[in-house]
Amino acid sequence: MSGRVYDESDVRIRPGKGSRPRTKTRPEHLDARAAMVVTVDRGRWGCVLDGDPDRPVTAMRARELGRTPIVVGDDVDVVGDLSGRPDSLARIVRRGERRTVLRRTADDTDPTERVVVANADQLMIVVALADPPPRTGFVERSLIAAYAGGLEPILCLTKSDLADPEPFAAQFADLDLRVTTAGRDDPLETVEPLLTGKLTVLLGHSGVGKSTLVNRLVPDAYRATGDVSGVGKGRHTSTQSIALALRGGGWVIDTPGVRSFGLAHIETTDVLLAFSDLAEAIADCPRGCGHMGPPADPGCALDALTGPAAGRVLAARRLLAVLREGA
Structure with a gap:
């Protein structure tokens, strides 16, 4: 038998897929430029730097964004090739908060x-x-x-x-x-x-x-x-x-010509909050009020409004009726 003594230097470890340390730290992209999305086409977003129509760039969505939806009008931050030359490609690394x-x-x-x-x-x-x-x-x-x-x-x-x-x-x-x-x-x-x-x-x-x-x-x-x-x-x-x-x-x-405009995602209060006087009034409505007035909603606070506000109530209720018809 061999009298050799082995130590850790004799052990060889084959690097595998998990050998590289992983980190959740993402680059901050402090050099990113602000842009607005103006077109969307099959995984490519046309943007204009600083909202300037004379500074267009084409960008892809950065991996760290995952499947974050990006649509026309979105404010984004872009990095990479911002020259706007043909075949150049930037990366969208952030999407700003949406105002509307x-x-x-x-x-x-x-x-x-x-x-x-x-x-x-x-x-x-x-x-x-x-x-x-x-x-x-x-x-x-x-x-x-x-x-x-x-x-x-x-x-x-x-x-x-x-x-x-x-x-x-x-x-x-x-x-x-x-x-x-x-x-x-x-x-x-x-x-x-x-x-x-x-x-x-x-x-x-x-x-x-x-x-x-x-x-x-x-x-x-x-x-x-x-x-x-x-x-x-x-x-x-x-x-x-x-x-x-x-x-x-x-x-x-x-936008493309539309055939239908579904409203399944909209609630009654979403509509009424657009009118400041009506939004203030419905705060006094009983719980569960649908704001359609009697007989469906007795005690609706909108019924107490007078003058021009009463006309807006009728018009708003017509919109709510359209919303209910699709529900």
Whole structure:
């Protein structure tokens, strides 16, 4: 037998997958630059540095973000190649807190909500006065989504050469809703000041003239326009949301033409909190009040309001009825 004495220096340990020390410490990315997301396309996000449309970069989502959803309008921090050259790629390492959100579900029975746009100031609901005929239901649903998401709604009526806008606009008078017209022959002097310095989402059915309006507001946008065969049918002329810089400052976000706008994620109080006087009143409602008034909700504090506030109660309850119909 050998008389050799072995010690630890004679032992060889093969490094394995777990041999490298693991740490939960993540880089702080102190050199990250602020940017705004303007496009989303198959795992790539188009961003503009410091909100400057002349400084575009393409970015991917950093591994440490996991599946954190990032949508048009999100404020993000980016690192890496920020040159904006073709084939260059930056990394999104942080997503900022969202100030507002425009959400929707596939339909009123689908509990899964999807954020369409983040951080928008306004929602411009684009409705044609004819061809296709206007639908109050779509406007009401869009208003509910705007109020619940913290966006200020604006009703924009197109094709005003085919019908008088007053009768349709009058149906929303008690909501103090801002209304403007943008027919093909109408000057944009009334529309552009509403958008300057703001981040505005444009929402509407296919065929109502939304892309035509975008092309007028942003002449170099080259958004596709075309005829469709009716609401919810035919060719959708915009297939992805995209933020476009306005000449006078601000952004418009053109969204695809929608067929449905589910509201399964929205609660009754989400709507009423958008009206300061109504929000204050419902604090005195009995527990479990649905705020619809008698006979369904006897003792609702909204019934005690008078004057212009009473008109807003009726208008708000009409929105709540739309919300309940889908529940």
